[in-house]
Amino acid sequence: MRLPSWLSQHLAALRAVLVFTVLLGLVYPLALVAVGRLPGLAGRADGSLVEAGGKTVGSVLIGQSFTDADGNPVPRYFQSRPSVAGDGYDPTATAASNLGPEGVVDTVAADPDESRQSLLTLVCARSRAVGELDGVDGRRPYCTPDGVGAVLAVFRADGLTGRITRVVSVNQVAPATPFVGSWQGVPVELAQPGHDYVAEGGIVTPVRGDAPDKPAVPADAVTASGSGLDPHISPAYAEIQVARVARERGADPAAIRKLVEEHTTGRALGFMGEPAVNVLELNLALDARFPTR
Amino acid sequence: MSMATAGAVFALSLVAALVAGYRPFGDYLFRVVSGTRQSRVERGIYRLVGVNPAAEQTWGVYARSVLAFSAVSILFLYAFQRLQNHLWLSLGFDPVVPHGAWNTAVSFVTNTNWQWYSGESTMGHLVQMAGLAVQNFVSAAVGIAVAVALIRGFARSRTDELGNFWVDLTRITLRVLLPVAVLGALALMIGGAVQNLSGGTDLTTLTGHAQTVTGGPVASQEAIKELGTNGGGFYNTNSAHPFENPTAWTNWIEIFLILLIPFSLPRVFGRMVGQNRQGYAIAAVMAILALASVTLTNVFELSGHGTVPQAVGVALEGKDVRFDVSNSATFAAATTLTSTGAVNSFHDSFTALGGMMTLGNMMLGEVAPGGVGSGLYGMLILAVITVFVAGLMVGRTPEYVGKKIASREIKFASLYFLITPALVLAGTAVAFATGNNSTALNAGPHALSEVLYAFTSASHNNGSAFAGITVNTPWWNTALGLCMLLGRFLPIIFVLALAGSLARQQPAPASEGTLPTHRPLFVGMVVGVTVILVALTFLPALALGPLAEGL
Numbered sequence: 001m002r003l004p005s006w007l008s009q010h011l012a013a014l015r016a017v018l019v020f021t022v023l024l025g026l027v028y029p030l031a032l033v034a035v036g037r038l039p040g041l042a043g044r045a046d047g048s049l050v051e052a053g054g055k056t057v058g059s060v061l062i063g064q065s066f067t068d069a070d071g072n073p074v075p076r077y078f079q080s081r082p083s084v085a086g087d088g089y090d091p092t093a094t095a096a097s098n099l100g101p102e103g104v105v106d107t108v109a110a111d112p113d114e115s116r117q118s119l120l121t122l123v124c125a126r127s128r129a130v131g132e133l134d135g136v137d138g139r140r141p142y143c144t145p146d147g148v149g150a151v152l153a154v155f156r157a158d159g160l161t162g163r164i165t166r167v168v169s170v171n172q173v174a175p176a177t178p179f180v181g182s183w184q185g186v187p188v189e190l191a192q193p194g195h196d197y198v199a200e201g202g203i204v205t206p207v208r209g210d211a212p213d214k215p216a217v218p219a220d221a222v223t224a225s226g227s228g229l230d231p232h233i234s235p236a237y238a239e240i241q242v243a244r245v246a247r248e249r250g251a252d253p254a255a256i257r258k259l260v261e262e263h264t265t266g267r268a269l270g271f272m273g274e275p276a277v278n279v280l281e282l283n284l285a286l287d288a289r290f291p292t293r
Numbered sequence: 294m295s296m297a298t299a300g301a302v303f304a305l306s307l308v309a310a311l312v313a314g315y316r317p318f319g320d321y322l323f324r325v326v327s328g329t330r331q332s333r334v335e336r337g338i339y340r341l342v343g344v345n346p347a348a349e350q351t352w353g354v355y356a357r358s359v360l361a362f363s364a365v366s367i368l369f370l371y372a373f374q375r376l377q378n379h380l381w382l383s384l385g386f387d388p389v390v391p392h393g394a395w396n397t398a399v400s401f402v403t404n405t406n407w408q409w410y411s412g413e414s415t416m417g418h419l420v421q422m423a424g425l426a427v428q429n430f431v432s433a434a435v436g437i438a439v440a441v442a443l444i445r446g447f448a449r450s451r452t453d454e455l456g457n458f459w460v461d462l463t464r465i466t467l468r469v470l471l472p473v474a475v476l477g478a479l480a481l482m483i484g485g486a487v488q489n490l491s492g493g494t495d496l497t498t499l500t501g502h503a504q505t506v507t508g509g510p511v512a513s514q515e516a517i518k519e520l521g522t523n524g525g526g527f528y529n530t531n532s533a534h535p536f537e538n539p540t541a542w543t544n545w546i547e548i549f550l551i552l553l554i555p556f557s558l559p560r561v562f563g564r565m566v567g568q569n570r571q572g573y574a575i576a577a578v579m580a581i582l583a584l585a586s587v588t589l590t591n592v593f594e595l596s597g598h599g600t601v602p603q604a605v606g607v608a609l610e611g612k613d614v615r616f617d618v619s620n621s622a623t624f625a626a627a628t629t630l631t632s633t634g635a636v637n638s639f640h641d642s643f644t645a646l647g648g649m650m651t652l653g654n655m656m657l658g659e660v661a662p663g664g665v666g667s668g669l670y671g672m673l674i675l676a677v678i679t680v681f682v683a684g685l686m687v688g689r690t691p692e693y694v695g696k697k698i699a700s701r702e703i704k705f706a707s708l709y710f711l712i713t714p715a716l717v718l719a720g721t722a723v724a725f726a727t728g729n730n731s732t733a734l735n736a737g738p739h740a741l742s743e744v745l746y747a748f749t750s751a752s753h754n755n756g757s758a759f760a761g762i763t764v765n766t767p768w769w770n771t772a773l774g775l776c777m778l779l780g781r782f783l784p785i786i787f788v789l790a791l792a793g794s795l796a797r798q799q800p801a802p803a804s805e806g807t808l809p810t811h812r813p814l815f816v817g818m819v820v821g822v823t824v825i826l827v828a829l830t831f832l833p834a835l836a837l838g839p840l841a842e843g844l
Contacts, residue, residue: 006357006361008343009357009358009361010361010364010365011343012342012343012344012358012361012459013358013361013362013364013365013366014365014369015341015342015343016338016342016362016365016459016462017362017365017366017369017427017431019338019341019342020427020430020431020466021369021423021424021427024426024427024430024431024466024471025422025423025424025426025427026422026423028471028474028475028513029422029423029426029488029510029513029514030510032475032478032479032482032488032510032512032513033488033489033490033510033513035479035482035488036482036488036489036512041482041483044482044483044484044485044486044487045482045487045488045489045512046487046489046491046494046508047487047489047491047494047506047507047508047536048485049494049496049506052499055496055497056494056496057496057497057498057499058496058498058499058504058506059506061485061535061536061539062504062506062535062536064498064499064500064502064504065498065500065502066498066499066500067500067502068500068501069501074500077499077500081614085530089502089504090504090505091413091493091504091505091506091507092413092414092493092505092507093411093413093414093529094411094413094528094529094530094534095411095529095530096530096533096610096611096638096639096641096642096760097610097611097639097642098611098639098641098642098734098735098759098760098761099601099610099641099642099734099735099761100601100641100642100645100648100735100739100742100761100842101598101599101600101601101602101608101610101642101643101644101645101648101842102599102600102601102645102737102738102739102842103601103735103736103739104600104601105736119601119610119642120600120601120604123601123604123605123610124604140604140605140606141603141604142600142601142603142604143604149604198736198737206600208603214606215606218606219605219606219607219609220609220614222605223605223609223610223611223612224610224611225533225611225612225613225614226530226533226611226612226613226616226621226636226637226638226639227530227533227534227535227613228530229530229534229535230535230613230614230615231535232613232614232615233614234614267294267299267541268540268541268542268545269542270294270299271294271299271302271303271306272299272303272541272542272544272545272620273540273541273542273544273615273616273617273620274296274299274541274614274615274616274617274620276614276615280499283499284499287499
């Protein structure tokens with residue numbers, strides 16, 4: 001019996017799908033799993049896990065939070081970058097923030113659970129916190145001294161033009177002090193929860209302020225990574241943490257700095273990627289060389 | 294060395310590697326698709342599938358074979374996801390919801406690999422490796438096969454025969470994709486990509502937090518994900534995840550794998566039509582557009598324009614330290630210039646103009662160099678349109694590599710070109726008209742960019758995202774699934790119809806009136822036509838999104 005051609009074609013398609021599923025979906029990956037059992041590759045194929053004191057404490061490729069149970073930084077350890085994967089460095093919920101470059105206005109709702117910080121405020125708040133922890137200047141351009149985005153909603157008489165009628169510092173609520181007292185002669189108000197000043201017609205105006213062009217807190221300390229699991233920090237971020245870690249461990253800062261250098265990897269072949277410090281490896285080495293009591 | 298200098302060397306080293314690979318790898322591809330000696334494994338596969346490898350197909354039969362294979366693949370993948378809780382290695386995950394399973398099935402079969410889900414919390418290992426990764430291979434092979442059928446249309450005369458889809462599919466998969474994927478996977482494993490069947494390792498971190506280090510057959514999937522310009526990540530954060538892309542040098546390898554086949558296919562074109570210089574001309578068009586795009590993306594990202602990048606100092610949000618800004622920008626350009634859509638950094642947090650480049654790359658039609666196969670056939674369509682436009686302007690006979698471009702050919706080419714803009718712009722408009730744009734995370738022009746990006750990515754079968762937008766709703770999954778399906782198979786049907794029409798023609802001998810199509814003049818004209826067509830189509834939409842935000 002000859003099948004109609006449309007049917008025989010679909011049967012051929014089904015058989016092809018099944019054949020390729022076995023070959024490419026089982027044989028190929030499982031053969032590579034088997035190769036991954038070979039000595040030398042096995043550690044990496046299993047996730048580059050590391051042990052300390054006989055227990056597995058992490059993977060050198062996966063970052064982790066060096067914080068206490070309340071989420072506060074443990075000062076004797078070098079700190080990782082901010083992470084938005086789950087509650088931070090959760091490999092079962094990897095994520096980036098996906099917040100855009102002009103995300104500068106916080107949502108200040110009457111219900112604090114519905115409030116949402118803009119990317120700018122997140123950056124400013126992180127910069128201020130790192131500055132305080134490591135004893136460096138936490139100021140940044142477009143940030144208020146109290147660590148939120150320095151952004152005004154400027155209302156004009158005729159929408160986009162005309163005299164200024166009202167100015168609101170949109171990311172600051174009571175009891176804060178407006179980061180500028182007045183804007184072009186008009187006194188600056190604090191934001192009231194529950195208002196959307198952009199929808200109400202305010203022109204969003206970020207204010208640069210007088211913070212230095214090159215802030216003391218490095219960029220990677222105030223931005224969330226793409227993977228949410230970034231195992232590295234920049235050498236600059238490691239450098240500002242040296243003094244604190246040395247103090248906490250009663251060690252010579254020069255010795256700590258040397259350890260950081262030993263755990264800094266340069267560019268691959270001299271031109272790929274950027275120099276980076278693996279935070280977990282560095283902290284493990286710290287515990288081995290400069291144990292705390 | 295500054296980051297900009299190192300980044301430039303990084304990009305130039307990729308260019309050098311691709312130039313070095315063009316002839317040997319292109320010649321190898323040529324031998325694979327034009328050879329007639331079948332290996333024992335291949336003969337076994339033809340027997341199991343029940344096809345005669347010596348029988349050639351007309352364009353209609355070839356197209357119906359592509360569609361039958363893809364339809365069965367979609368149903369198979371849908372059932373696989375819906376039943377995953379009953380299968381081995383499901384990691385305890387529930388069946389995938391129906392609208393999500395539809396979207397993902399279409400997504401992987403169309404070489405899009407748009408992902409509404411997080412791999413680590415939705416898909417078991419078996420679905421990933423025996424469902425999704427299989428389509429990474431065969432959807433790529435389908436694209437190359439269709440491109441080869443179009444080339445046969447140019448190369449052959451007075452025939453209805455365009456080759457045999459099942460033979461092309463099998464030979465491309467076994468002789469090109471599988472061996473290179475094995476090499477790529479081994480390199481990634483050496484770099485640290487995981488390859489196991491573990492459900493995860495629970496551990497306690499140095500400061501006492503619980504952490505689950507995930508496992509999975511990642512390296513094998515990662516290699517073909519890049520090589521086949523697929524892009525669907527094993528994990529949610531895709532090639533930013535250290536288990537998918539552990540080091541700066543694996544990042545180089547991944548970009549190389551993305552670009553290897555698309556940039557080598559013009560060589561196959563040149564060899565098959567018997568004029569290598571025609572291949573060089575097409576490769577030159579691709580290279581000019583790609584270099585311009587990679588350069589601009591790097592410039593925009595490194596300049597760090599915008600309020601938040603200026604507050605930070607550099608545009609580092611959504612980027613990992615080991616890649617930093619420049620290598621992230623180069624990856625972003627490569628992934629959107631092709632139909633890959635894998636990301637090693639998050640385009641949503643790019644500077645407004647850097648983000649616009651990723652959108653613009655896709656809107657270019659993914660022809661520079663484009664997806665595996667789809668890039669070449671897209672570029673050949675543009676060459677056909679250019680020949681026609683040039684013919685109108687200077688009174689030359691519209692001919693391309695010995696074939697007349699008459700009304701039938703130009704109709705297929707125009708229909709091909711019109712499909713994706715129609716899907717993108719209509720889809721975006723419908724999303725706003727029905728209020729489904731409200732799932733965008735950001736506000737203002739950036740929200741339009743997020744919606745526009747989603748439809749552009751789906752319709753062009755890219756799969757990358759301005760990932761802030763929530764698309765796991767029945768409306769979004771259905772709408773984007775339709776865009777992926779129509780954006781893939783309608784163009785394929787028109788390409789094959791064009792191939793059939795070209796193959797039937799007599800060869801037109803070159804005359805005084807023939808426009809040479811291998812000279813710099815023609816290369817420049819194809820570049821011009823490509824950019825102008827895209828600009829005319831998409832500029833209004835771009836002006837309301839990224840341009841409004843960035844200027």
